[in-house]
Amino acid sequence: MSEHTVITEDGLRIHVTTHGRPDAAVTVLLSHCWTADEADWHYQVTDLLARYGHDIRLITWDHRGHGRSDRAPESACTIPLLARDLGLIVDTYAPEGPLVIAGHSVGGMTITAIPEERPDLMPRIAGVLFVSTTSGELHKVTLGLPAVAGALLRNRLPFVLANRARMLSLSRREKSPTIERQVARRFLFGRPARTRDVGLVVDQLVHTSPETMAGFFRDMMGHDRVGNLSAFDDIPTTVLVGSRDLLTPPEHAARIARGIRGARLLVAPDAGHYLPFERRELVSTELAVLIDRVLDRQARPSGVRPGRHLRSPAPGTS
Template identity: 85%
Template sequence: MAEHDHEVISEDGLRIHVTVRGPADAPLSVLLAHCWTAEESDWHYQVTDLLARYGHDIRLITWDHRGHGRSDRAAEAACTIPLLARDLGLVVDTYAPDGPLVLAGHSVGGMTITAIPEERPDLVDRIAGALFVSTTSGELHQVTLGLPAVAGALLRDRLPFLLANRSRMLSLSRREKFPAIERQVARRFLFGRPARSRDVSHVVDQLVHAWPETMSGFFKDMMAHDRIGNLAAFDDIPTTVLVGSRDLLTPPEHAAKIARGIRGARLLVAPDAGHYLPFERRELVSAELCALVDRALARPAPGRGRHRSRA
């Protein structure tokens, strides 16, 4: 299937790169929001699997978050989850203005989805399925990267700034030739078992190319991220929450909190997997995403003004 490169201009003037696959009149649009310091290829396995299964039956949309990939570099103060949610809304308005939506978010992409009820509440009734992958609704300041509390908190708070300083002080060509720190971070903190070399190398390359403001700005905002109170807005929307048992960045208890906060949500824990589930457990992530798409295609489009109340 042909894919087309597009862009939207954010409310603060940033160019956001968007890739659109599938016809404008498809009965369902699927949007995949990627991980912090990554870009749209975070979902490349799932894109391949969705296209093989559905072809022209869906519209598939990926994009590079502000400050990532082919989108514009963003100032540190502009690297926030609310702005990501508004960017997502703009992508929807431009390339999926009508019909039901299935949304999937990995890491900060999932946090972005939890901000939709605040930033774009008009979209909630269009959501026909949600997949939260290796993400959280809040309390990241309690994560210790699997280390003892004091040492873990210290490393958690310093590591993003170490990477940001490398990006500022060393040329891209030097970081590409000697990505020792980035490779150690990826292997030690981002992947579980087994970790395929090609996947680790892909993530290392993304880390090497990440802007320093992207690393430091989003880290600061994620530490303050608290959208636990927004989860009820997703009640009764078909929702699946996925996490690896060895995820050190957004541990299983964070996934469990999302699942408890959304009425009817399913929680699946992948044994031995780390934070990069779309790479590490391709078949699981693709199968759960396809299950949501199948369900959305089989049901009428959500009606406007639907009211959900907690039991």
């Protein structure tokens, strides 16, 4: 594992972690959720390293305004800039070779912006995993509540959290994360929800800056990249969603799958928005399917076989 810093076009420092050889046969990029950080993928990093060792290049990073990356002004918290940051990371740490890209929530929205922000990367993309995400129409989400109440809560809750971050010290919010805990349990997780996973998400929410909370919310409400989906036609693509996802419901996943020729849609019963935590095995296995496809194609001339298989997806996924 190596930790790095890259500087964005607008002068922000982005924290990046790389695993594996720079000349590996495939690079896997894991783009995390809004209000999270690279630990969003910690289960998948563990699983992929156990499976492939250094035979793949694995890259995670903290988005601008998240984790150990620089705090960003509200105006710089946008999906197009996330896509350009992703491109910068590819240019710096994976300048050649095929790419498998996975995105959770805003990380998946970032992928849908690649065709317009970094079209030069499209020929290198050999696999895509969309996890609990959307291509647009988040302004219609009601969080599982009646329409009027859901719309009101959807529009106010991010600013309630942002105001808490402005008005209360970090230490006070760490000691009493009452609202953050309620948000995580009520809106982010399905069933079952492990205490340690909820605790990590609550900690990430507590450490999210008000600019990140408000800026990305505003940009996501206007996010509309349905028209970009066809750029991924015939690229091996899997779309995952939990049946109890209240932030990016199953119909959003279905829209992505319909928009990409050949895409597969898998719905995890009873799971919520945090599939990388809630359905670790499913997410890791589907990543491995995409990676193995690339390794198989590259290994055939030399007779090299890809690594051992993970177990099959959890029973009950459809």
